[in-house]
Amino acid sequence: MHVRDLVGESVAGMLARPVRSALTTLGTVLGITTLVVTLGVAATAGNQIVGRFDALVATAITVEVPESDGEPMVEWDAVERLTRLRGVESAAAVAESKDSANLSVRSNDLVDPARVTLRNLSVLAATTGLPEAARGRMTQGRFYDTGHIRRGDRVAVIGDQAARMLGVTQLDRAPAIFIGEHAYTVIGILGDLRRERNLSSAVFVPPTTAARFGLRDVTRVLVNTSLGAAGLIAGQAPAALSPANADVLQVVAPPSPTRARDQAQNDVDALFLILGLVSLVVGAVGIANVTLVTVMERVPEIGLRRSLGAARRHIAAQFLLESTLIGLTGGVIGAGLGLVIIVAVSAAKQWTPLLDGWLAAAAPVAGAVVGLLAGLYPALRAARMEPVDALR
Structure with missing residues (x-):
């Protein structure tokens, strides 16, 4: 199967059930948005904590x-x-x-x-x-x-x-x-x-x-x-x-707050990172469930494609690409939405937002990886189907 045909089939499979694909993408959007917001707000809030810590501790001399x-x-x-x-x-x-x-x-x-x-x-x-x-x-x-x-x-x-x-x-x-x-x-x-x-x-x-x-x-x-x-x-x-x-x-001068400050920053980042990963795992489970249901509904199609000469790797690649595209779409939307929320929260609190470029670039990649991993089991299950059993 040509790469262009593989992409076309995967996109067609997504658009064939637009409502279900949108709901599946929504799970990834929520997971990526939560991850971006938690990391961004953690960095911004940590910066405020560090600033207040320095202002109250590192400036007092007796x-x-x-x-x-x-x-x-x-x-x-x-x-x-x-x-x-x-x-x-x-x-x-x-x-x-x-x-x-x-x-x-x-x-x-x-x-x-x-x-x-x-x-x-x-x-x-x-x-x-x-x-x-x-x-x-x-x-x-x-x-x-x-x-x-x-x-x-x-x-x-x-x-x-x-x-x-x-x-x-x-x-x-x-x-x-x-x-x-x-x-x-x-x-x-x-x-x-x-x-x-x-x-x-x-x-x-x-x-x-x-x-x-x-x-x-x-x-x-x-x-x-x-x-x-x-x-x-x-x-x-x-x-x-x-x-x-x-x-x-x-x-009596204050000790250098660098170590305590970095420890506080790391603790805050670790806490929010765990919360974001939990939300991302929830989105991945949603993608896996919907992809598995899609595989079960498309058993006749899988059997027909296998009987016409499609190899196991073609079937697996098609479903993997579908779940990856769903995750990538959710990652792009979630990254943009998360950055908007970070700026809005910072403006409401009169904070200086800290926006890392790597976070905006890595969020879509993370969504695609989540979609790929979530579709791995359903794709393998679809690839293992025998044409006779699928057509029966």
Whole structure:
């Protein structure tokens, strides 16, 4: 049989039952579409996960300042020099000590048996850039500014968890809290912390009023950098904060996230690949079932062709080509439909779609291979039929 005749017979066999061929092709379309969508969405979503992972982990630096018996190693205004470095997005100096980690704080000076207003909370001194350095926001009020620090105002900012513990819910009447015997006016509530979440249960006061709590010297500096600048800033930060004590300051920089990032990406890709393959197997089973039914319905035709001289390989090739064409058609349609869905999902989520060229090219090939494998058993069964038995 000539190749042209073989293709003609296969196409004629497909078009002889258009509805059945369309439904069979639909199974392959769904399988290929699911495979393309899952792989494409996995790559796009994985890219978003990696980006957020890098932004939240690979850009946070902490500079630990050891205790000093004499002059402080890092001055409070040294943070201004640090923020001038290219790649530093925000920074804040913090002072904390063992003595200030468990101070008595109450929200009023009255004894209310119905509500607990006395708590033991951590009290810290911090510079004005703490909300940005801790990656949080002021849920109410505002953070104290340089004016409060210069004047030594008795103002305080409390974390959102500390506010709930003390029963401070509104700031319109300038509520006061008592740290020991010292009264402070609450001007803001800090919440939604994505870094240093333990600070949500702390009280922050200006450095100029924190000496009475033993908070005189900077103990650590929180730094946030641009993506990719963490390593460079980690080497420059000690010299910017304290040139004379740069070798004493300890910098805690994030480890390279490459291995964890790649592992997360591979896990996501593997999960979605399994889901896509399952859908593809379902489509292959559909092709195999329909092809087998077609073989059983065309037994007289097979017997007639065999009696007229068609060899076993001709019969097998005809049915294999039919199933392969069905799979190829479904692969082409499924690839196009899958790419459209990936772009639509990315646009809806405001993501950047990742479309691999090999995926669009391999999808039709995968459909053809699935069709070929699915039609293998029905084609062999058709080829094994004896002409006499088929005609009988």
